[in-house]
Amino acid sequence: MHKIAVIAGDGIGNEVMPEGLRVLEAAARRFDLALGYETFDWANCDYYLKHGQMMPDDWFERLQGFDAIYFGAVGWPDKVPDHISLWGSLLQFRRRFDEYVNLRPVRLLPGVPCPLSGRRPGDIDFLVVRENSEGEYSSVGGHMYEGTEREVVVQEAVFSRYGVDRILKYAFDLARSRPKRHLTSATKSNGISISMPFWDKRLEAVAAGFPDVAWDKYHIDILAAHFVLNPQRFDVVVASNLFGDILSDLGPACTGTIGLAPSANLNPERRYPSLFEPVHGSAPDIYGRNIANPIAMIWSGAMMLDFLGDGAPNYRAAHDAIVAAIESALEGGERLTPDLGGTGSTTDLGKAIAAALENAG
Ligand code: NAD
Ligand code: IPM
Ligand code: MN
Numbered sequence: 001m002h003k004i005a006v007i008a009g010d011g012i013g014n015e016v017m018p019e020g021l022r023v024l025e026a027a028a029r030r031f032d033l034a035l036g037y038e039t040f041d042w043a044n045c046d047y048y049l050k051h052g053q054m055m056p057d058d059w060f061e062r063l064q065g066f067d068a069i070y071f072g073a074v075g076w077p078d079k080v081p082d083h084i085s086l087w088g089s090l091l092q093f094r095r096r097f098d099e100y101v102n103l104r105p106v107r108l109l110p111g112v113p114c115p116l117s118g119r120r121p122g123d124i125d126f127l128v129v130r131e132n133s134e135g136e137y138s139s140v141g142g143h144m145y146e147g148t149e150r151e152v153v154v155q156e157a158v159f160s161r162y163g164v165d166r167i168l169k170y171a172f173d174l175a176r177s178r179p180k181r182h183l184t185s186a187t188k189s190n191g192i193s194i195s196m197p198f199w200d201k202r203l204e205a206v207a208a209g210f211p212d213v214a215w216d217k218y219h220i221d222i223l224a225a226h227f228v229l230n231p232q233r234f235d236v237v238v239a240s241n242l243f244g245d246i247l248s249d250l251g252p253a254c255t256g257t258i259g260l261a262p263s264a265n266l267n268p269e270r271r272y273p274s275l276f277e278p279v280h281g282s283a284p285d286i287y288g289r290n291i292a293n294p295i296a297m298i299w300s301g302a303m304m305l306d307f308l309g310d311g312a313p314n315y316r317a318a319h320d321a322i323v324a325a326i327e328s329a330l331e332g333g334e335r336l337t338p339d340l341g342g343t344g345s346t347t348d349l350g351k352a353i354a355a356a357l358e359n360a361g
Contacts, residue, residue: 013072130244
């Protein structure tokens with residue numbers, strides 16, 4: 001039995017989560033998967049308003065025995081400042097559970113209008129591998145002379161050799177497992193003169209161990225431009241925490257909508273639970289209308305099954321079947337949410353995907 005902690009969080013996290021669970025249940029029936037769930041109603045901003053913190057003190061002990069965390073989204077800036085809600089929940093999970101890989105697929109799916117002209121499914125199909133535990137996301141720094149004209153704020157970025165090498169190795173291994181065997185690294189060594197030359201140096205050192213993988217690197221500014229102009233160029237794209245964050249919204253935007261984009265926050269060694277969540281946030285602007293696209297949540301569930309199965313054929317098959325059901329619902333085109341140009345609801349699209357999964361079986 002795989003134990004899954006379910007945390008919906010804030011806003012549309014609560015609307016897309018039921019659709020994610022609906023599809024996981026359909027997959028469990030069809031592929032005979034043993035999944036057990038426990039739902040937690042903390043790690044959201046209403047909990048913070050009641051308790052003065054995002055999570056109970058013993059959150060780590062309560063979650064660490066799970067095999068995975070299935071997570072919606074956190075953040076409601078009108079209730080709680082974002083840095084407090086996020087550093088009090090999601091960023092703690094990523095760090096304390098050492099989920100140092102944030103794997104974010106970018107794929108143009110059939111039936112989705114592409115904002116880039118002339119692109120067809122198959123033209124855009126790559127993986128962003130985002131460093132998820134250090135880098136620009138740090139709490140090292142200080143605030144001096146607060147409120148005076150001489151106010152100064154310093155925030156450090158942290159790049160350890162251990163942290164950089166392990167994400168680069170993960171990305172090279174992944175590239176090696178794919179037909180194109182190609183890796184692109186994001187840098188900015190022209191302007192960020194200490195950490196990024198170090199990142200590039202470690203890239204060369206790690207690359208030496210992967211002579212069968214072709215690699216290149218681009219400064220983040222032109223890399224962003226290539227995402228738009230030449231997305232077919234990419235296979236595996238590895239980036240620091242902040243650069244990877246930006247690229248993993250830009251990539252999905254190039255494939256139609258960020259409502260599709262899944263992610264896996266992985267502790268590859270399986271010492272701690274890994275966390276599976278949409279790339280998007282709580283979307284306060286559309287919450288409460290049942291129009292959020294549930295595909296990112298559902299696809300993240302497929303990634304979770306693949307990871308939990310660790311090579312088991314029925315789990316791999318369940319992943320593939322969920323992705324196929326997403327594609328068939330998109331091609332069917334009837335129940336699509338507004339971000340996909342349709343008039344369907346979150347529930348309609350979730351049900352259509354669950355039905356496609358069941359009917360294919
Ligand atoms: P957001 O991703 O919530 O929304 C950005 C835009 O995309 C909005 O217009 C929204 O309506 C749209 N959108 C997002 N998901 C969608 C979906 N599934 N279907 C259709 N449209 C969708 O980003 P934001 O507005 O910058 O952030 C809102 C809150 O979420 C903030 O508190 C932010 O910190 C938080 N956030 C959390 C996560 C996370 O939990 N992983 C990720 C990003 C942002
Ligand atoms: C994401 C989000 C988070 C991040 C925020 C909410 C802290 O944007 O998962 O991409 O920057 O990592
Ligand atoms: Mn982001």
